[in-house]
Amino acid sequence: MTSKAIEELKRRRQGEFKKKNSQIPYAVIVTAISLIIYTICIKLNHHSTFWMIGLLFGITLQRSRFCFAASFRDPILVGSTAILKAILIALIVSTIGFTIVEYASIGDAGELDKIRTLGQVYPVGLHTVIGAIMFGIGMVIAGGCASGFLMRIGEGFLLQVVVLFGFLMGALVGTWQFEFWDKILISKAPTVFFPDYVDFPIATIVQVIVLVALYYVADWYDKKNNIMVM
Amino acid sequence: MSGKFILKKQNKSIYLFRYKRFVTQRKGGEVLKNHDRILKKPWPYMVGGSILAILNIILFILTDKVWRVTSGVVHLGAYVLEKIGLRPSEWYYFSQNTGEGLGTGEMFIYNPYIIMNAAIIVGALLSTLWASEFKWKRIKSGKQFVFALLGGFLMGYATRLSFGCNIGGYFSAIPSFSLHGWVFALFMFVGAWVGSKILIKYLLT
Numbered sequence: 001m002t003s004k005a006i007e008e009l010k011r012r013r014q015g016e017f018k019k020k021n022s023q024i025p026y027a028v029i030v031t032a033i034s035l036i037i038y039t040i041c042i043k044l045n046h047h048s049t050f051w052m053i054g055l056l057f058g059i060t061l062q063r064s065r066f067c068f069a070a071s072f073r074d075p076i077l078v079g080s081t082a083i084l085k086a087i088l089i090a091l092i093v094s095t096i097g098f099t100i101v102e103y104a105s106i107g108d109a110g111e112l113d114k115i116r117t118l119g120q121v122y123p124v125g126l127h128t129v130i131g132a133i134m135f136g137i138g139m140v141i142a143g144g145c146a147s148g149f150l151m152r153i154g155e156g157f158l159l160q161v162v163v164l165f166g167f168l169m170g171a172l173v174g175t176w177q178f179e180f181w182d183k184i185l186i187s188k189a190p191t192v193f194f195p196d197y198v199d200f201p202i203a204t205i206v207q208v209i210v211l212v213a214l215y216y217v218a219d220w221y222d223k224k225n226n227i228m229v230m
Numbered sequence: 231m232s233g234k235f236i237l238k239k240q241n242k243s244i245y246l247f248r249y250k251r252f253v254t255q256r257k258g259g260e261v262l263k264n265h266d267r268i269l270k271k272p273w274p275y276m277v278g279g280s281i282l283a284i285l286n287i288i289l290f291i292l293t294d295k296v297w298r299v300t301s302g303v304v305h306l307g308a309y310v311l312e313k314i315g316l317r318p319s320e321w322y323y324f325s326q327n328t329g330e331g332l333g334t335g336e337m338f339i340y341n342p343y344i345i346m347n348a349a350i351i352v353g354a355l356l357s358t359l360w361a362s363e364f365k366w367k368r369i370k371s372g373k374q375f376v377f378a379l380l381g382g383f384l385m386g387y388a389t390r391l392s393f394g395c396n397i398g399g400y401f402s403a404i405p406s407f408s409l410h411g412w413v414f415a416l417f418m419f420v421g422a423w424v425g426s427k428i429l430i431k432y433l434l435t
Contacts, residue, residue, distance in 0.1 A: 027359035034352055047342040049292045054346035056285055057297070058353020064278020068396040072422035086279035087401070093280055094405035097287030098296075105294070119406025120296060122393035124413050131392025131399075132414045134384050136421015139396070141428055142381025146299040146395035149382070150347055154354025157367045159378050164303075166382025171300055172307040172318075173383075174390030179322035181391055192409035203407055 061151040068145040072136060079225025081218040088215045092208055099204040115200075116193055125189030127181055142166070270361050286402060295342065296406065298398035299350075300389040302343025309338035323390070377433055381425075 034055055041048035060066070064086075071083035102115045139145045142163045144152055149167070152160040194203040286297045308318040318324065319332060332338070358364045369375050389395045392414050394403060400418070403411025 023359045023362040023364055026364070027356065027362075030352070030356055030359055034349075034356065041345070046340075047345045049289065050342040050346040051349045053285055053289045053292075054349025055353035055356065057282065057346070058350040058355075059357040060273075060278055060281045060285065060353075061350065062354040062357040064273040064275055064281075066275065066278045066282065068401075069422075072418050073426055076419070076423050076426050083275050083279075086275035089276055090279035090283035090401070091404050093283035094286050094402075095407075097283065098290065098405040098407075101287060101290050118290075118294060118296075119408065120298070120394060120398055120403040120411065121406055121408040122399075122403075122410050124408070124410035127391045128393075128410050128413045129417045131388040131390075132417030133421040133424065134388035135392065135395065135399075135414075136418040136423075137425040137428065138381040138384030138386075138388060138421075139418070140381070140422050140425025141377045141433065142385065143378070146303075146385065146389075147350065147397055150299070150350040151354040154351040154356075155358045155363075155367075156355075156365050159367070159369045159374060162369070162375055162378040163382035163385075166379040166384075167300075167386035168303055168307045168382075170383035170386025171304045171389055172311070172386075174387040175304055175308070175318070175323045176321060178326070178390055182322070182326065186391075194407040194409070207404075207407065 057147075058151060058154055061147055062155060066151075067148045069139040069143065069148055073140050075218075075221065075225075078228050079222065080228050081222040081226075085215055085218050085222070088211055088218060092211045092215075095204060095207050095211065099200070103200070115195070116191075121191060121193050123186055123189040123191045125185060127185040127189065138170075269357075270363075282401075286405075293342070296398075296402040297346075298343055298394065298402060299347060300386070300395045300398060302341055302345075302347040303386070304390075305338045305341035306344050306347075312338060373433065 038048055038051055041051050066086070067083060068087070071081075071087050074080040074082070075084060098119060102118060105118065106114055142149070144160060144163060146167070149160040149163040153164065194207070197203075198206070290296050308324075311318045318338070324332060355364070369378075385395065389399065392399050393410060394400065394414070396418070399414045400411055403414065
């Protein structure tokens with residue numbers, strides 16, 4: 001290759017680089033619109049916090065290519081637990097965080113009933129098992145979980161709009177048929193909330209220990225099975 | 231003559247070196263500037279996961295609510311059904327103590343998670359644009375379309391059985407100390423295993 005050809009290649013590369021950069025004006029516009037919506041939400045007192053944190057969720061999911069579907073699929077398909085380990089870390093952080101928030105909100109009186117309504121505490125039973133298996137299958141064949149398809153719509157994937165449409169339909173049909181499942185399974189199932197059985201701080205400590213142990217298991221599994229090691 | 235040749239060769243190697251350095255700069259080598267590292271290079275999973283967890287905690291502090299996705303989808307769907315003349319508010323689900331019912335004067339569209347889901351899409355769009363990576367990506371085949379629709383439907387339906395998707399039923403449920411989050415996670419592996427078999431058999435061949 002002559003120096004001229006390399007210079008030419010360099011120029012072309014630079015051109016591509018510039019062309020790629022041309023989305024910045026759009027980025028500025030969308031950022032401005034997002035901030036305007038934020039101020040409107042504040043004015044109308046309408047879930048402005050949800051809007052702002054939602055934006056940050058979207059940015060974080062996109063920047064880190066965070067995919068829950070992959071965290072379940074990759075250990076099975078290629079033996080990689082990189083995302084699973086990150087989720088375990090996230091669960092450790094949020095277990096500790098949730099404990100502090102809940103503890104602060106109830107004071108030192110043990111009002112467990114109040115905490116229960118704050119978090120995501122629901123009946124567990126056969127319906128959970130059926131739902132989880134269905135969800136797992138759907139997630140893998142659709143190529144994305146609930147947070148994943150929202151993020152990919154933002155990236156410009158038209159396929160994920162189809163997933164969202166299917167998800168919406170499925171969720172509505174499920175809501176409509178909820179009575180059936182509630183009568184045969186859910187209403188008979190117990191709600192297991194760990195602080196009902198052990199002291200709240202102990203529940204936190206045990207859960208963190210279990211999550212840390214799972215992290216090491218995932219790490220060991222990755223080292224043993226990962227076929228994607230570079 | 232041979233001297234001339236060597237000179238040429240040296241020139242070539244210098245250019246090659248410069249070219250390589252240029253490429254590594256673009257691909258995110260050491261010489262990458264700070265803002266490029268944040269805007270263009272993917273963040274490590276650990277960083278992403280930790281930020282998601284911290285954001286969830288901040289949301290909890292500020293609003294007394296935790297991150298969920300499906301709740302918003304269900305309420306948006308119910309709002310549309312109401313607009314076309316159906317009465318989802320009379321459905322058994324919304325009358326039960328699931329925390330999803332409507333208070334007096336409330337409308338389905340007021341659900342905060344509708345706004346949050348829209349914000350997640352816009353947030354992803356924002357970060358894609360700032361990295362100048364946005365591109366419309368078309369659906370490749372009819373098969374892909376069918377699997378997307380079917381997979382989406384399965385996921386959506388499943389969320390009503392297990393009280394939540396991978397966010398509300400897992401990412402926010404385990405830190406809430408509810409057993410259902412753990413059971414959901416465990417059996418999602420079973421589902422993912424079956425899904426992978428289907429994927430290999432029908433979609434990748």
